[in-house]
Amino acid sequence: MYLMKDITRDGNPVLRQEASKVTFPLSAENEKLAADMMEYLVISQDETLNEKYKLRPGVGLAAPQVGHSKQMTAILIPGEYEDDEPLFKGVICNPVIISHSVQNGALEMGEGCLSVDEDVPGFVIRHERITVRFQNLAGETVKIRLKDYPAIVFQHEIDHLHGILYYDHINKLDPWAEDEDTKYIK
Ligand SMILES: O=CN(O)CCNC(=O)c1cccc(Cl)c1Cl
Numbered sequence: 328m329y330l331m332k333d334i335t336r337d338g339n340p341v342l343r344q345e346a347s348k349v350t351f352p353l354s355a356e357n358e359k360l361a362a363d364m365m366e367y368l369v370i371s372q373d374e375t376l377n378e379k380y381k382l383r384p385g386v387g388l389a390a391p392q393v394g395h396s397k398q399m400t401a402i403l404i405p406g407e408y409e410d411d412e413p414l415f416k417g418v419i420c421n422p423v424i425i426s427h428s429v430q431n432g433a434l435e436m437g438e439g440c441l442s443v444d445e446d447v448p449g450f451v452i453r454h455e456r457i458t459v460r461f462q463n464l465a466g467e468t469v470k471i472r473l474k475d476y477p478a479i480v481f482q483h484e485i486d487h488l489h490g491i492l493y494y495d496h497i498n499k500l501d502p503w504a505e506d507e508d509t510k511y512i513k
């Protein structure tokens with residue numbers, strides 16, 4: 328299982344590279360990578376286990392964050408309430424945003440990243456709604472439409488596959504600048 332020592336940190340070139348597409352059928356190595364990344368998310372979201380293993384919680388984990396420059400990311404977005412089904416749980420490969428809203432979206436709280444030790448405050452300006460096409464672990468092509476929080480999470484992860492970190496999208500002159508074209512998401 329991955330521990331915080333296994334997470335690549337800002338400054339490591341792998342976080343600023345264009346990751347390579349994965350091919351199908353997945354190699355045993357890539358299947359294990361997918362399982363290990365999802366395992367991290369599950370454990371990191373369990374209060375007892377994340378305390379035991381000192382893991383920072385995450386709703387996504389991209390392969391470059393564990394040192395593999397591959398277009399693969401695990402996503403685990405919990406449901407609204409404790410015992411709800413997750414909003415999304417899966418490992419996606421070679422994702423492409425094929426369309427998006429004109430309207431921007433940003434989390435009111437800003438964002439955080441396992442690969443960025445110092446939290447950078449400010450609105451991370453992203454698309455409010457996106458249509459993403461990706462391949463699942465079976466190699467099947469899937470297309471989904473997302474909005475609000477799930478759309479933001481997917482964009483944070485897809486950015487990792489293109490060497491982009493969340494603070495790249497924060498207004499440097501006024502990190503909390505508001506504009507009418509942006510929807511601020513709780
Ligand atoms: O790339 C994934 N991570 O760095 C895991 C830690 N960050 C988060 O879970 C996180 C936190 C806030 C907003 C977003 Cl959008 C995300 Cl993704």
Ligand code: NI
Binds near residue numbers: 439440441442483
């Ligand atoms: Ni991140």
